[in-house]
Amino acid sequence: MPRAAPADKADAIDAENESANEAPKKEELLDSLTKGLALLRLYATGVDGLTMQEVAEQLDVTRAAARRLLLTLVHNEYLVQEGRKFVLTPKVMDLGYAYFASMNLPQLARPYLQALCAEVGESCSIGMLDHESVVLVAREEPHQLLRVDMAIGRRMPAYAHSLGRVLLAGLDDNARDAYLKQAALRKLTPFTVTSRQTLSRKLAEIRRQGHCTLISELVDGFAGISVPLHDQTGKVVAGVGLSMVLGSRDQAFLEKRFLPALRATAEKIEAILKGR
Secondary structure (H helix, E strand, O other), X not given: OOOOOOOOHHHHHHHHHHHHHOXXXXXXXXXXXXXXXXXXXXXXXXXXXXXXXXXXXXXXXXXXXXXXXHHHHHHOOOEEEEOOEEEEOHHHHHHOOHHHHOOOHHHHHHHHHHHHXXXXXXXXEEEEEXXXXXEEEEEEOOOOOOOOOOOOOOEEEHHHOHHHHHHHHOOOHHHHHHHHHHOOOOOOOOOOOOOHHHHHHHHHHHHHHOOEEEEOOOOOOEEEEEEEEEOOOOOEEEXXXXXXXXXXXXXXXXXXXXXXXXXXXXXXXXXXXXXX
């Protein structure tokens, strides 16, 4: 005689789904994940960074637990340690928090980017440094046929992009030296600078001049011009720049035509950053 058949599979699935819709029991929750999300929410208050002790106190956990939470996020590149403080990286954009990574910078700067884009007729972007890459966190495109089409979240090698170079030039000496020592410098076009000594010299020049103009180093035939954005402490936290098809224009023309409007826009955005 055959054995009794098990309960209908569909009924079992329905029962499981019904159970999942009920309020979860405490033992079914991951406390570590809850604490990790609570930690990320601390940064949403607008703090520049948090120490291990501050995290322990605000989350009501031990220093050991705070250390594990912070190091886990550092390991996954959502945080980076700067001295005793842990600060966010642009990688948190992967989680859907575009405003989170730059403390609402894209939203605050958007009207100024739109105005700049309308004035100069070229693609306008704000970028932030994430390890060896520059990440676009805000973007405005002109209404024209020939344009540089790059989406928000796009990552590009910092050494070969004008935004990346103004950000590298804004690093402190130790961070800049560390970058120059370990960065992979590949020849992307015949014009890409791959000499560490030459790149170091160019970064020093950008730091003095306060802007960077790059021609055909990332993509042959394209150019970019960028300036840094400083916070209330004077630290370079982002960059704003223009990207364009070069055509018959040279560096002198680009700087005469675009640099004044670019710097005026940067000043307006910095006024917001410094006033928060």
